[in-house]
Amino acid sequence: MSGEELLLKEDTEDPSLSGQEAQLDMIRHTCREFSLVTFREVTLQEMQECELSPENEREQEVENPPPLEPQEHSVDRDVRHFIKKGILDRSSIAFRSVFESLSSTSAFTSFERNGWLGCLLVTTDFARTVQAPKGQVLDSYIRPVQWIASCGEGVQGHYVILSPYEVNELLPSIQQHRAVNLHVYSPRTNVSSCLLEDLHFCAVLKGSIAPPPSLVMHLNIFAGQLYWRTYDDYVSLCRFLGLCHSPPDRGVDIASDGFINPGHRAKYDLKMWSECCFSQSPVAFLRALMALRRRGQVTDRSHIGMLLNGIQVDEQHFRTLRQT
Structure with missing residues (x-):
């Protein structure tokens, strides 16, 4: 010792x-x-x-956006007229295209206006959330999609996203006049979530409703949906966006992000050739939009995440999801 x-x-x-x-x-x-x-x-x-030995401590710090004064709410008279009569004046400043409502965000810099349809609108009260100087980027202040008013059928119908304030103010009028339908909507952000894209969930209906596929596609993209219902829906989305959904034949010009050269679309997929109007890849815009909608959420393994990373999703993947 x-x-x-x-x-x-x-x-x-x-x-x-x-x-x-x-x-x-x-x-x-x-x-x-x-x-x-x-x-x-x-x-x-x-x-x-x-x-x-030092102990490593990790403390998550949430970076909040700078405080801004909220925009004062109001219900435009043209919105009230639409609710009471089911007649929509597309020339009114009370309505705008869903993607035009993102004009104050960083995503809008890569937005190609001619590629998108004008089938889905938002009200000005939905689009304006805070009082900010002209030109200020408002990435942190976009409003989630929750309420949709509709009238008419098929592609001739009108679909307008409302703000929660407008719904609260207009609900008695919706129930009284029965001129429009009111729908509750939420994007599917995980595999186990229910799909609400048929717009029947907790709806105040004046009649049957069957939203056209093009409307549902625009709604899901704008709201930041991560998972699609079926493989056919996924292929339809790829065709509309001009993105590769299956291995191409030799000689088809495809960009690294999966965008098909417009001059080669007919050789790759005739339906894509007739449906896609994009002259440049929409991937940059969609990545920026998903980053705004799903802030802080990892999306790489979702359907939209794999699509925007140039990874093809096969039909077996959707079969597996249905079995889980």
């Missing part, structure tokens, strides 16, 4: 330690506190390293 280890013994009789009982008791107490029973070099070094 080494001389240092003799210090741990209560009955040590070393004459050189006479008169230092208080210090010895303190040393023994500290050794017992740290379960130290030996002074062998390796063990002591390990304990010293353990004591000195």
Whole structure:
């Protein structure tokens, strides 16, 4: 036993330690506190390293957007007329295209207006959320989609996204006049979520409703939906956007993000050739839009995430999802 280890013994009789009982008791107490029973070099070094090793602490810090004054709510008279009569004046400033409502966001810089249809509108009260200087980027202030008013059938129908304030103000009128339908909607952001894109969930209906596929597609994209119902819906989306959905034949010009060269669409897919109006890839715009809608959420493994990363989703993937 080494001389240092003799210090741990209560009955040590070393004459050189006479008169230092208080210090010895303190040393023994500290050794017992740290379960130290030996002074062998390796063990002591390990304990010293353990004591000195820094503890990494991670604290998540949420970066909130700068405070701005909220926009004062109002219900335009043309919106009231639409609710009461089911007649929509598309020339009114009370309505605008859904993607035009993103004009104050960073995503709008890569927006190609001619590629999108004008089948889905929003009200001005829905689009305007805060008071901000002209030109300020308002990425953090876009409103989620929750309420939709509709009238008419098929592609001739009118579909307008309303703000929660407008719905609260107009609900008695909707129930009284029965000129429009009111729908509750939420995008599908995980596999287990229910699909509400048929617009029947908790709806106030004046009659049967069957939204056209083109309307549903625009609604899902604008709202930030991550998962599609079927493989056919996925292929239809790819055709509309001009993106590759299956291995191409030799000679078809495809960009790294999956965008089919407009001059090669007829060779790749005749339906894509007739349906897609994009002259440049919409991937940059859609990535920016999904980043705004799903802020902080990892989307790479979702249907839309794989599509925007140039990864083809096969039919077997959708079969597997239906079985889970």
